[in-house]
Amino acid sequence: MAQERHIQTTAAMQAQGISLDPIDASTMVINMGPQHPSTHGVLRVVLELDGEIIVNATPHMGYVHTGIEKEGEYQTYLKAVTITDRMDYLAAHCNNLAYSLAVEKLFGVEPPPRGQYLRVLLAELQRIASHLVWLGTHALDIGAMTVFFYAFREREKIMDLNEMISGVRMMPSWIVPGGLRGDAPEGFFEACKEFLDDFPRRVDEYEVLIDQNPIWRERTQGIGIITAERCYALGVSGPTLRACGVPHDIRKAVPYSSYDQFEFEVPVGEFGDVYDRYRVRMAEMRQSREIARQAIERMPDGPINVPDRKIVPPPREELDHSMESLIHHFLLWTEGMRPPVGEAYVPTESPKGELGFYLVSNGSAYPWRMHERPPSFMNLQALADLCVGRLIADVVAIIGSIDIVLGEIDR
Amino acid sequence: MPGTADHATAEVSERIEVLRIREHFPGAIVEVNTFRGDTRITVAREMIVPILQLLRDDPDLQYNFFAECLGVDYLDPKTRTYILGKPHRFEVVYNLYSLKDARTGMGRNARIFIKVGVPEDDPVVPSVTGVYPGANWPEREIWDMFGIRFSGHPDLRRILMSDDWIGHPQRKDFPLGGERVQFPQGTYGPSVGEGIVAHPGESFFGKTASEFGEKD
Numbered sequence: 001m002a003q004e005r006h007i008q009t010t011a012a013m014q015a016q017g018i019s020l021d022p023i024d025a026s027t028m029v030i031n032m033g034p035q036h037p038s039t040h041g042v043l044r045v046v047l048e049l050d051g052e053i054i055v056n057a058t059p060h061m062g063y064v065h066t067g068i069e070k071e072g073e074y075q076t077y078l079k080a081v082t083i084t085d086r087m088d089y090l091a092a093h094c095n096n097l098a099y100s101l102a103v104e105k106l107f108g109v110e111p112p113p114r115g116q117y118l119r120v121l122l123a124e125l126q127r128i129a130s131h132l133v134w135l136g137t138h139a140l141d142i143g144a145m146t147v148f149f150y151a152f153r154e155r156e157k158i159m160d161l162n163e164m165i166s167g168v169r170m171m172p173s174w175i176v177p178g179g180l181r182g183d184a185p186e187g188f189f190e191a192c193k194e195f196l197d198d199f200p201r202r203v204d205e206y207e208v209l210i211d212q213n214p215i216w217r218e219r220t221q222g223i224g225i226i227t228a229e230r231c232y233a234l235g236v237s238g239p240t241l242r243a244c245g246v247p248h249d250i251r252k253a254v255p256y257s258s259y260d261q262f263e264f265e266v267p268v269g270e271f272g273d274v275y276d277r278y279r280v281r282m283a284e285m286r287q288s289r290e291i292a293r294q295a296i297e298r299m300p301d302g303p304i305n306v307p308d309r310k311i312v313p314p315p316r317e318e319l320d321h322s323m324e325s326l327i328h329h330f331l332l333w334t335e336g337m338r339p340p341v342g343e344a345y346v347p348t349e350s351p352k353g354e355l356g357f358y359l360v361s362n363g364s365a366y367p368w369r370m371h372e373r374p375p376s377f378m379n380l381q382a383l384a385d386l387c388v389g390r391l392i393a394d395v396v397a398i399i400g401s402i403d404i405v406l407g408e409i410d411r
Numbered sequence: 412m413p414g415t416a417d418h419a420t421a422e423v424s425e426r427i428e429v430l431r432i433r434e435h436f437p438g439a440i441v442e443v444n445t446f447r448g449d450t451r452i453t454v455a456r457e458m459i460v461p462i463l464q465l466l467r468d469d470p471d472l473q474y475n476f477f478a479e480c481l482g483v484d485y486l487d488p489k490t491r492t493y494i495l496g497k498p499h500r501f502e503v504v505y506n507l508y509s510l511k512d513a514r515t516g517m518g519r520n521a522r523i524f525i526k527v528g529v530p531e532d533d534p535v536v537p538s539v540t541g542v543y544p545g546a547n548w549p550e551r552e553i554w555d556m557f558g559i560r561f562s563g564h565p566d567l568r569r570i571l572m573s574d575d576w577i578g579h580p581q582r583k584d585f586p587l588g589g590e591r592v593q594f595p596q597g598t599y600g601p602s603v604g605e606g607i608v609a610h611p612g613e614s615f616f617g618k619t620a621s622e623f624g625e626k627d
Contacts, residue, residue: 062571069556070581105447232510235477235545247513253520341495342446345506345524347478358504360483362494371481373506378479381548410571 027055034063038141038396041406045383045399049392057387057395059380065410072370076336077103077177080370084357085171087372088408090133093119093126093162094350095372096175101256101346102357103177106339107311115179115304116258121192121295122165122175123257124288128199129158130351131281131288138278138400139210142219147209154202157195164188177337178312179305189296196296199289203282220275224386224398227272234385235378238353239284240402243269243276250349261298262291274401281403311337336365345373352376352403372411376404426450427471428523435465441528451504451524456536459505459527463542466507466523473518476510477543480550482557486531488584499528501559503536505546529559538564556581 028049034042042063048056068087072080084099085092097119104110111119136151159169165188166172166181174181210216226236228244241248249266251259267283269276305312313332314325341363347356353375360369379402386398429443429452439462442453454462466474481504485497493500505525511518529536538561539546550561551570558579561567569576578585 062569062573065571067580067587070585070587074587108447228512232475233477233544235479235543237476245514246510248510253511254522343449343451343504343524344447345449345522347508347522354478356478358479358481358506368485368494369481369483373479373481377548378545381545 032395034060038137039399039406040137040404043380043399043404043406043409045395047387047392047395052391052393054387054390054392054395057384059383061380061406061409063410064406068411069370069372072367074366076365077339077367078332078336080367081176082171082173084372085173086407087374087411088130088350088352088355088376088405089170090405091126091130091351092171092173093122093175094130094348094355096173097123097257098346098348098350098355098372099357100175100177101348102344102359103337103339104306105344105346106342106359106361107177107308107337109178109306109308109311111179111306112303113258113300114183114302115306117295117299118180118184118304119175119257120259120262121292121299122162122172124292124295125158125161125192127288127351128285128292129155131285132158134281134351134400134403135206135278138397138403139216141396141400142216144210144213144216147206150202150206150209154195154199161188161192161195164191178308179303183304189299192292193296196289196293200286203285207282217275219394219397220278220401221273222271223274223390223394224401225271225273226382226386230382230385234381236353236382238349238351238375238379238403239277239280240353240379240382242267243280244272245270250347250354254347256346256348259291262294264291274397277401277403338363338365347373350375352405352408353379372408374408374411376402376406377409380404380409428452428466431465431469431472432462436462449522449524451526453502453526453528456527456529459525460537460539460542462525463505463507463539466525467542473509474507474521474523475518476508477545478506478508478522480505480539480546480553482553482559482581484557484581484583486583497528500531501529501534501557503527503529503553503559505539534559535562536560537562538567540564555579558582 030047030049031044032047033039033044039045044060044063046058046060047054068083071083075083081096081099084095087095132151132155136148139147162172163169165184166174226240226244228241228246231241231244245268247266247268252266264287267280267287269280309328313329318325319329339361341361343358343360345356345358347354354373355375356373358371358373359367362368382402383398387395428450429440432440432452432454436458439455439458440452441455444451444453466472483502483504484500485493485495485502486500487494503526507523507525509519509521511520527536536559538550540550541563547566548570550564551568553559554561554567555569555572556579568574572580
């Protein structure tokens with residue numbers, strides 16, 4: 001991506017006659033949101049303006065706070081899976097995966113290879129779906145309406161695949177502690193393959209629609225720049241960090257769910273602006289497609305769940321002739337699984353950044369504390385940094401480019 | 412696996428983070444705990460800022476990435492005692508990551524958890540926003556949810572609950588469901604439960620405050 005880039009620095013803006021010095025001491029405070037379509041949910045940003053230049057941007061959130069972390073303490077480990085879906089509702093499989101890995105770490109178990117590969121396949125399809133929603137809404141914010149329909153057309157196919165395996169489109173809860181709720185149905189891999197074979201052509205289509213568009217470039221290049229050092233200090237992760245040129249991906253750095261067995265690249269940007277974040281996510285969709293394709297090709301045979309009957313219930317047919325299985329089945333569904341006393345945190349690479357669940361177990365069937373490290377929450381902290389000194393029209397481009405989900409921020 | 416846990420504890424006292432903290436701040440470490448390969452170092456509350464600064468700035472440690480911090484309440488609301496033999500009611504856990512940057516070769520790709528115990532009668536922790544600016548919002552969330560104050564925090568406001576909310580919802584003695592509906596200026600509206608009594612999952616009894624003889 002070594003191309004010419006028109007970086008709008010403060011000096012460049014001054015050269016164009018845009019003065020950043022306050023005309024007088026008074027600034028205007030305006031309210032953006034919470035019912036603003038380009039805040040991607042119910043985010044409210046209080047903007048302090050000097051003319052059209054942003055002096056300060058203060059996000060206010062909590063409008064969709066539903067106490068998910070508190071609620072999780074009152075659910076058994078298995079039931080809590082369903083409320084993790086509701087955090088980042090655009091990437092539910094990834095949330096299920098992060099939660100399940102944390103519970104499995106408490107137990108010290110790992111699912112068999114087929115379970116891990118199925119998880120990778122679902123997580124990567126979900127990553128594509130999440131990025132497609134981001135692409136459509138981000139482009140819509142900036143004024144490119146057609147991309148929205150194209151991106152949602154492909155997302156619909158992934159939703160259909162979700163429905164095929166789990167019966168649910170958005171809140172599958174299919175990845176659970178110990179493995180998955182069930183194996184892929186007949187024809188699932190063929191359907192996935194059909195979608196994945198077609199997908200690169202679709203990404204080309206999106207790029208044709210916006211990449212060469214001078215308005216798109218003008219609205220995104222050189223806007224909302226952040227440095228890697230600032231990202232570290234603020235805890236900003238994911239594509240926003242990689243757009244600064246840092247090739248950091250948890251799937252490579254601390255591989256989980258057998259990601260070390262897949263070949264893929266970590267796309268990086270150069271300038272850390274809105275355009276680079278767009279480029280990184282577009283490249284990530286292609287890489288995700290590559291990983292998903294490898295997962296289908298190398299899908300191992302065998303069981304998908306850990307053999308421990310204290311975590312995963314026995315199959316239905318065993319209940320007819322094994323008293324022990326019946327007891328396990330009964331206890332698991334009435335009392336739930338009981339991990340040992342301890343604390344666990346497993347970082348994963350969700351579409352938004354580093355996602356992990358911090359679980360505290362006191363040895364009972366209920367998590368004593370279930371905390372999510374929300375990548376959107378930490379990434380949104382950079383909003384003031386990105387907006388200050390920019391024009392008011394850039395705010396929607398910047399909010400769109402950090403790809404937030406308010407369900408995850410407010411929890 | 413009790414055997415492996417003991418073995419791991421012996422191994423962990425070798426970890427360089429523990430050695431460095433002990434070297435620079437003798438007596439600051441309260442406890443070192445290892446579980447499934449993760450190390451958790453409990454340190455004295457008043458030492459948290461210089462210890463995180465050491466972890467960030469020491470060239471052998473390089474904890475450059477602030478992942479998050481979170482609060483935990485160890486109160487058992489039924490018995491009013493602290494579970495797992497904890498000496499304090501609350502704990503604040505700092506999750507630090509040394510991010511390895513392949514461009515510069517900086518960082519170690521290591522993770523460490525630093526903990527501080529916080530007593531109920533003096534719930535104040537020094538803010539680490541001076542070391543890691545990213546601690547700003549997580550600390551606000553801990554204040555909002557657990558009522559732990561952070562001294563020196565630049566902007567300690569509630570972040571998820573509304574500004575005039577009464578109580579700290581993630582404390583274990585704050586009920587899940589059944590609490591009276593809060594209205595602005597600290598007044599209560601019609602109740603959907605029976606006062607402030609914890610009865611998880613069963614919020615709606617179809618009763619209103621007027622049926623209990625409460626007005627306003």
